[in-house]
Amino acid sequence: MNICVFLSAADLDERYTRPAREFAELIGKGGHTLVWGGSDVGLMKVVADGVAEAGGRLVGVSVEFLRSSARAVADEMVITADLAERKAELLARSDAIVIMVGGTGTLDEATEILEFKKHGxxxxxxxxxxxxxxxxxxxxxxxxxDEEGFLPLPLTELVFFAEDGASALAHLEETAGVR
Known part of the structure; x- marks a missing residue:
């Protein structure tokens, strides 16, 4: 399964890096491919390293103005012209999406992906x-x-909330019919 992960490129402390590393190992050991923003810094690097070390594939989708931060060694690296093209490419190359901790860029990606899903x-x-x-x-x-009627479909059909990487991956594998 090609799993798109939206997450921060910031250097974060252990309460975020440890669970990210654990989730990355699950992706790699499961034989899945990480589709991510392509950066080789911060939490993005932690996850890419973890997936690669556990035997998974890496497909990066960076953007021209961040080219200097793109990971040098990946199974595939795509450089897009702008952020809108990057988000479209990430969605097109993925079978499932995981939103991890991040700042405004991650929140932008998350809301756009959910808006696309909401509208079919x-x-x-x-x-x-x-x-x-x-x-x-x-x-x-x-x-x-959801409770006040702002969503045209039930929240449970829009997004699954997971407290840890194991339950996140289990949900994806079950939903995508992968085992």
Whole structure:
């Protein structure tokens, strides 16, 4: 399975890097491919290293203005002209999406992917990996949107909230029919 992961390129502390490394190992050991933003810095590097070390494939999709941060060694690296093209390429190359901890770029990617799913532009499973309670507030907001009628489909069909990498991957494999 080609698993797109949206996540931070920032250098973060152990409460985020350890679970990210563990999730990356699960992806690699499961024989899956990581499709990610292509950067070789911060949490993106942690996940790419973990997948590669565990035997998984790496497909990076970077953007021209971040070319200097792109990972030098990947199974495939695509450089897009802009962020919109990058997001489209990441979605096109993936079978499933996992949203990990990140800043405004990750939040932008997450909301666009969910908006596309809401409108039927894709049916790929989306998991929000809530490491260390990072997305507690966002999960609460999504639940309120669901309860108050702001979503045209049930929240459970839009996104799955996972507390750890093992449950995130189990959900993806079950949803995608992979075992």
């Amino acid at each position: 532009h894709h049916t790929k499973p989306v998991v929000l990996l809530n490491t260390a309670g990072f997305y507690d507030g966002l999960e609460q907001q999504f639940r309120r949107m």
